[in-house]
Amino acid sequence: MQTGSHELVRIFGGHLGVQLHIHAAEMLLESESRRQSSAQVAAEQDDGIAQQTLSTQILRGQAMTQKEIRVGIIGANAKSSWAKVSHVPAINGLPGLKLAAVATRNEQSAREAAEAFGAEHWFSDPFAMIDDDQIDVITISVKVPEHRELVLAALDAGKAVYCEAPLGRTVAEAEEMAGAVGLLHTAIGLQGRLNSAVRDAARLISSGKIGRPLNARIVSTNIGFGPALPSSYDYFNKKSCGANLLTINAGHTLDLLEAVLGPIIEVDARTEILWPVVRLTDTGEESLRETADHVAVLGKTQSGAVFTADIHGGVAPQDTRSSFEIRGSEAWLCLTGDHPYGFQAGDLNLTSNIPFAKPEEAAVSNGFMGGAINVGEVYAHLARDLHAGTYNTPGFDHALHNARLIDAVRRAAERGERQKTVPPERAGLLTQVQ
Numbered sequence: 001m002q003t004g005s006h007e008l009v010r011i012f013g014g015h016l017g018v019q020l021h022i023h024a025a026e027m028l029l030e031s032e033s034r035r036q037s038s039a040q041v042a043a044e045q046d047d048g049i050a051q052q053t054l055s056t057q058i059l060r061g062q063a064m065t066q067k068e069i070r071v072g073i074i075g076a077n078a079k080s081s082w083a084k085v086s087h088v089p090a091i092n093g094l095p096g097l098k099l100a101a102v103a104t105r106n107e108q109s110a111r112e113a114a115e116a117f118g119a120e121h122w123f124s125d126p127f128a129m130i131d132d133d134q135i136d137v138i139t140i141s142v143k144v145p146e147h148r149e150l151v152l153a154a155l156d157a158g159k160a161v162y163c164e165a166p167l168g169r170t171v172a173e174a175e176e177m178a179g180a181v182g183l184l185h186t187a188i189g190l191q192g193r194l195n196s197a198v199r200d201a202a203r204l205i206s207s208g209k210i211g212r213p214l215n216a217r218i219v220s221t222n223i224g225f226g227p228a229l230p231s232s233y234d235y236f237n238k239k240s241c242g243a244n245l246l247t248i249n250a251g252h253t254l255d256l257l258e259a260v261l262g263p264i265i266e267v268d269a270r271t272e273i274l275w276p277v278v279r280l281t282d283t284g285e286e287s288l289r290e291t292a293d294h295v296a297v298l299g300k301t302q303s304g305a306v307f308t309a310d311i312h313g314g315v316a317p318q319d320t321r322s323s324f325e326i327r328g329s330e331a332w333l334c335l336t337g338d339h340p341y342g343f344q345a346g347d348l349n350l351t352s353n354i355p356f357a358k359p360e361e362a363a364v365s366n367g368f369m370g371g372a373i374n375v376g377e378v379y380a381h382l383a384r385d386l387h388a389g390t391y392n393t394p395g396f397d398h399a400l401h402n403a404r405l406i407d408a409v410r411r412a413a414e415r416g417e418r419q420k421t422v423p424p425e426r427a428g429l430l431t432q433v434q
Helices: 025-045 051-064 081-093 107-117 126-130 142-154 171-179 196-206 231-237 247-259 373-388 395-416
Strands: 069-074 097-103 121-124 137-140 160-164 184-191 214-219 266-274 277-280 286-288 294-301 306-312 324-328 332-337 349-352
Touching: 069 081, 069 121, 069 126, 069 373, 081 097, 081 373, 097 107, 097 126, 107 121, 121 126, 126 137, 126 142, 137 142, 142 160, 142 171, 160 373, 171 324, 171 395, 184 373, 184 395, 196 247, 196 324, 196 332, 196 349, 214 247, 231 286, 247 266, 247 294, 247 306, 247 324, 247 395, 266 395, 294 395
Parallel strands: 069 097, 069 137, 097 121, 137 160, 160 184, 214 306
Antiparallel strands: 214 324, 266 294, 277 286, 294 306, 324 332, 332 349
């Protein structure tokens, strides 16, 4: 294999559950016909999209209906990586998916990852893996600054792409990547919204059983962004990285809120740096923190419900707690979790003072403290979309909405002024889960 030099480590993420199945042949033919029609319309509307590219995308969809879906992970380090505790067990635990290849930053770690995870092939050059015709889905689980180049290369190669959140360092980067998707399938790592307890909470609210949603209170904690951390994670302290408490944990938390209560339409916010000087545990040096380690949001949803969200890091693993309490005019419900990475990274428990059906079993239930549960649900949704030619998995357009929402929170905190948010173009699909 060829050698390359791209950083491939990513930390925060999550899990969930739903059964993977393949639609009947008639449905596949119908959906493929719809895809061809969409390709023709898109080509007529946008001369910038080459007909050859559209045909390649359609043919790729047809091929996937007749074989298992082969996934290649960029960032699957066997020693320490989010992919190790979530993506790998999720793929290996789902029927119809195969971990075909892994890519890391050097030959030794790539070989070790392939052996540890049971992948058929390894690459020390991620772009070589992207260009491999045997790979159907490219999963990008690396540091945020590396997302853009890898995502655009994978899309240019006609691949389906699953990228960790946030999609880019800035709204502009997210816009560029979302704009390059065309007819390809994408998935964004905002997996907490697909947890079965979250979907049950959304159904309870939409059914009217708790009455009119009045207010919600969220507490979201995690072990990161405290007074000390290893030097390898010092990049989380730097604004230029685009990966911080606001873009990661607040992004996941507010996305979960929108999954249950619908689109957020306005926000007030305050951000603080409680630990301005961070001790690097392995070197003994000190680093200046440039990004907030505490975020407080007060907002309102399109349904009229008001909410507060308290998001902070620096919590000891045994003390991490995440809770989402919703009070309605007739009843209440609450989602809770205790994963050290936050809401997105573990199973959640739903309680209420009204009866409800027990949440369905997760499609995948392994990984670090259940780290593959919600990630497994993203793969299950993506696989169904690839087989059926549908586009129901939260993808890069959803990632762009989340980036714009978090940017509104940032502006509210910086300016001390309430910010209106722009509801997503496909609000019913992208915000409130079914």
